[in-house]
Amino acid sequence: MTALQQEQSFNAISQPGEFTELDRFMFESWGYLIIPDVLTADRSKACLDASIRLHEKAGTSGWAQVGRGFESEQVLDDLIDHPAVLPKIRALYGDRFILQSAWCTKQPAFGGVGGWHQDGSGAYDFKQLGYPIPLLQLRASYLLTDQSLPGMGNMEMIPGSHRAQAPLPADIRRDKSDLPIGHVVCATAGSVLLFHNAVWHRTYKHDHDYDRYTAHYIYSPPWVRFSDRFANDKAYLARTTPVRRYLAGEFERPDAPFGAGYPTAFED
Known part of the structure; x- marks a missing residue:
């Protein structure tokens, strides 16, 4: 087996739509x-073009x-309520959740590795x-440029680290060091990486002469x-769908912010 075949075989592969019992076990x-x-290739290209426009308008570098x-x-x-992904989010959260944020991320050509981190709040x-760290940010990352081989700005994950009771060593974080248990996720443009906020991860190196783009949706x-x-x-809000308005957080709230009575926009 080649190194690429080994890399491709080491994946928690799911299928679009239903969140199966195997999905739950792997997650x-x-x-x-x-x-x-x-x-599709056409839809992925359209999302890539849209992301490039956003960055050009913002003047990022x-x-x-x-x-x-x-x-x-x-x-x-x-992409907010894409039918390939939404059933999995509902299975993990139930029917009451919001789109906390959506980020189009650019890693520049020949970009180096990022720092190891868990997702969360800089304020807290x-x-x-508590332990295990609760699921407060479920991220669906749409790959908009090809990441089918290592060195294409892939995400690198540490499988199972959302359950780790020991912290990642400070020197590993400081030096952005490689780890023997790091898993460089390889997938084609148009694929989605769905992950728990507590998984340790980083951006892997990008060895190519074009910018890498990923669209992240955080629930x-x-x-x-x-x-x-x-x-x-x-x-x-005036032009989008009722479900997307709800996911944007625009719904009538109960009297108390943590009380019962949150509505749901989903009908099965």
């Missing part, structure tokens, strides 16, 4: 799933991310909430504050 064991070929692109780019709005470390319980916006754009 609970590793903290992430890979859903290949969610977007180097590694950068631009939020709330769904408000101005229809193809990115269509999620590990202070949270309904009481979590937005992280890519202070409020939703009114024009966007």
